[in-house]
Amino acid sequence: MNRPVFMKGNEAMAEAALLAGCRYYFGYPITPQNEVPAYMSRRMPEVGGVFLQAESEVAAINMVFGAAVAGARAMTSSSSPGISLKQEGISYMAGCELPGVIVNIVRGGPGLGNISPSQADYWQSTRGGGHGDYRTLVLAPHTVNEMVELTMDAFDLADLYRNPVLVLADGLLGQMMEMVRFPDPIEQRKTGLLRGRDLPPQDWTLTGCQGRSPRLIRSLLMKPGALEEHNFHLEKKYALIEREETKAEEIDCEDADIILTAYGTSARIAKSAQIMLGEQGIKAGIFRPITLWPFPYNRLAELARRVDRFLVIEMSLGQFIEDVQLAVAREKSLKQVKIGLLARPGGGVPTPEEIAARAREVLP
Amino acid sequence: MSLKPIFTRTPGLKTTPTSYCPGCGHGVAHRLMAEAIVELGARGRTIAVAPVGCAVYGYDYWNFDTTEAAHGRTPAVATAIKRVLPDRMVISYQGDGDLASIGLAEIMHAANRGERITVIFINNTNYGMTGGQMAPTTLAGQITTTTPYGRNVDETGHPLKIAELLAALPGVKYSARGALHKPGLIRKAKSYILNALKIQEANLGFSIVELLSSCPANWGLTPVKAVEHLEKVMTPVFPLGVFKDETPGQEG
Numbered sequence: 001m002n003r004p005v006f007m008k009g010n011e012a013m014a015e016a017a018l019l020a021g022c023r024y025y026f027g028y029p030i031t032p033q034n035e036v037p038a039y040m041s042r043r044m045p046e047v048g049g050v051f052l053q054a055e056s057e058v059a060a061i062n063m064v065f066g067a068a069v070a071g072a073r074a075m076t077s078s079s080s081p082g083i084s085l086k087q088e089g090i091s092y093m094a095g096c097e098l099p100g101v102i103v104n105i106v107r108g109g110p111g112l113g114n115i116s117p118s119q120a121d122y123w124q125s126t127r128g129g130g131h132g133d134y135r136t137l138v139l140a141p142h143t144v145n146e147m148v149e150l151t152m153d154a155f156d157l158a159d160l161y162r163n164p165v166l167v168l169a170d171g172l173l174g175q176m177m178e179m180v181r182f183p184d185p186i187e188q189r190k191t192g193l194l195r196g197r198d199l200p201p202q203d204w205t206l207t208g209c210q211g212r213s214p215r216l217i218r219s220l221l222m223k224p225g226a227l228e229e230h231n232f233h234l235e236k237k238y239a240l241i242e243r244e245e246t247k248a249e250e251i252d253c254e255d256a257d258i259i260l261t262a263y264g265t266s267a268r269i270a271k272s273a274q275i276m277l278g279e280q281g282i283k284a285g286i287f288r289p290i291t292l293w294p295f296p297y298n299r300l301a302e303l304a305r306r307v308d309r310f311l312v313i314e315m316s317l318g319q320f321i322e323d324v325q326l327a328v329a330r331e332k333s334l335k336q337v338k339i340g341l342l343a344r345p346g347g348g349v350p351t352p353e354e355i356a357a358r359a360r361e362v363l364p
Numbered sequence: 365m366s367l368k369p370i371f372t373r374t375p376g377l378k379t380t381p382t383s384y385c386p387g388c389g390h391g392v393a394h395r396l397m398a399e400a401i402v403e404l405g406a407r408g409r410t411i412a413v414a415p416v417g418c419a420v421y422g423y424d425y426w427n428f429d430t431t432e433a434a435h436g437r438t439p440a441v442a443t444a445i446k447r448v449l450p451d452r453m454v455i456s457y458q459g460d461g462d463l464a465s466i467g468l469a470e471i472m473h474a475a476n477r478g479e480r481i482t483v484i485f486i487n488n489t490n491y492g493m494t495g496g497q498m499a500p501t502t503l504a505g506q507i508t509t510t511t512p513y514g515r516n517v518d519e520t521g522h523p524l525k526i527a528e529l530l531a532a533l534p535g536v537k538y539s540a541r542g543a544l545h546k547p548g549l550i551r552k553a554k555s556y557i558l559n560a561l562k563i564q565e566a567n568l569g570f571s572i573v574e575l576l577s578s579c580p581a582n583w584g585l586t587p588v589k590a591v592e593h594l595e596k597v598m599t600p601v602f603p604l605g606v607f608k609d610e611t612p613g614q615e616g
Contacts, residue, residue, distance in 0.1 A: 024444065024447065024448060026444065050447045050448075052443070052444075052447065054440070054473075055469050055470070055472075055473035056469055058437065058440075058469075058470075059437065059440040059469065059470055059473065060440075062433065062434060062437035062440035062441050062444075062470070063440050063441070063443055063444040063447075064444070065433070065434075065437075065440075065441055065444070066413075066431075066433075066440065066441035066442065066443060066444025066445045066448075067444040067445070067447070067448050069411075069431045069441065069444075069445055070411070070444065070445045070448035070449050071448070072448040074444070088434055089434060089437070092432075092433075092434050096431075096432070206411045206429040206430075206431055206445070207411075207429070207449060207452070208408050208409035208410060208411060208428070208429055208449075208452050208453075209407070209408055209410075209427075209428050209429050210408030210409060211408070214423075214426070214427055214428050214429050214430065215429050215430075216423045216429075216430055216431070217430075217431040217432065218423070218431070218432040219432060220420055220432060
């Protein structure tokens with residue numbers, strides 16, 4: 001189990017879901033995530049689970065809804081256009097407070113876009129995505145190994161908060177092969193994002209009312225004031241998540257000349273640029289949000305007290321930078337801080353050389 | 365000498381006063397479904413999925429576990445519940461907008477997969493909850509809020525016959541259409557529901573009962589006139605009967 005294996009991101013993530021106890025997978029074909037349903041269709045029968053190729057993305061997310069209603073760990077995966085279609089179901093899950101894991105192997109957009117790696121679904125992922133006042137937790141791995149760990153954690157956080165959790169990767173991470181080590185699920189619950197906390201009892205699932213009163217799962221609240229009350233209840237939960245679950249990786253940020261701020265694939269490339277800049281005598285730090293919602297605003301703001309040069313690297317057109325600006329603005333006027341942007345939309349992937357060159361431009 | 369009860373309220377229903385319009389068929393359909401569930405001893409292991417539409421409030425009346433679903437996605441939600449809990453009775457209750465329009469993909473594929481669920485389909489030839497718009501089941505010439513000149517079938521299609529359509533699929537083991545406007549037909553409708561639930565109990569496949577139901581408020585008719593309309597205008601378009609019954613011993 002703990003021997004490292006060489007594995008493709010999409011397949012490793014599927015195996016991680018199984019390790020986390022996911023026994024229900026519902027999906028629909030779309031590139032670049034097709035390895036996930038293919039892997040699940042082979043593995044689910046082996047572990048006594050259910051793989052079902054749904055008639056649509058819409059049906060798939062509603063099957064995740066149904067499995068959650070019945071108390072099971074369930075997952076769907078897709079890529080950007082498919083995730084757009086799932087937003088209806090995600091909104092209903094958030095409203096009904098149902099757990100579930102949704103994987104988005106992001107591709108270029110808008111529209112059908114292309115099948116190249118992209119981070120263009122940042123706003124959609126971190127701002128709710130569907131209709132209504134709600135939040136989904138968003139976990140952003142930057143290696144295949146981290147895809148495994150965060151996918152396992154996603155199921156725990158979904159159950160802990162009764163909320164949908166998004167794992168946001170991209171075509172590059174999904175398609176690349178890397179050494180991975182599958183953690184022991186019990187260990188992962190201690191060392192991962194769950195941090196050893198107990199999961200709440202499933203005293204709300206629908207299993208038939210034998211020996212108890214009938215239960216109801218709904219998001220329609222028509223009584224005057226009832227929905228507002230529910231929204232405030234959700235807000236409290238979201239505030240708790242913001243306090244408890246925010247996570248970022250930092251490398252050499254404290255005394256950096258410039259902080260390279262990026263997540264996922266962009267952060268991975270930024271790490272190479274950091275080494276390159278070091279060789280050129282420039283102290284560059286890395287700030288990599290692991291949770292995109294909740295976003296590590298406070299920590300980034302703290303760093304902005306000492307550091308006044310940032311470079312945001314994103315494979316989208318100025319989406320992620322807005323959160324960086326919001327964070328920095330908590331401590332300083334944006335006039336006092338220079339935040340550069342290297343944006344590569346439409347499937348463009350930045351090179352370390354490009355990042356290093358742009359970083360030097362941002363420096364005095 | 366003690367009195368022996370020969371008729372009681374079904375424990376399948378709560379005592380909630382109805383919020384449905386006068387003459388609406390949903391209340392009758394709810395009761396038939398609840399009675400059938402209780403008669404099969406299944407109340408404690410039933411999970412119902414309520415649609416978007418008038419019957420979204422089904423859970424106000426049904427005395428068993430119930431979840432809502434997004435509009436038309438009811439069969440997808442029911443599919444997963446049944447896959448997770450195969451020994452439970454899973455019922456998808458849907459109206460004609462929910463099932464025959466926005467949810468056509470979900471119902472066709474759940475039926476085609478032969479999901480072990482039972483669908484109760486209320487056909488009242490319009491969208492009730494939203495105030496009476498055209499549904500796929502709307503009759504030719506019928507006036508609705510979105511067909512003010514009457515439904516022109518050349519432009520908007522013909523009334524969709526769901527019970528016949530689904531009966532053609534191998535995964536469907538029971539498909540029948542009943543009506544709720546006469547005592548005899550109501551009793552027959554209940555027997556259809558019982559048969560459909562037994563198909564599910566026997567793990568044979570998908571079962572559906574379509575029920576023609578009156579909607580006086582949106583038809584612009586009194587309840588009495590609405591019943592006449594159902595009998596004289598609706599049933600010739602939507603014939604009553606069993607279109608498929610693959611209960612063992614019932615074939616042919």
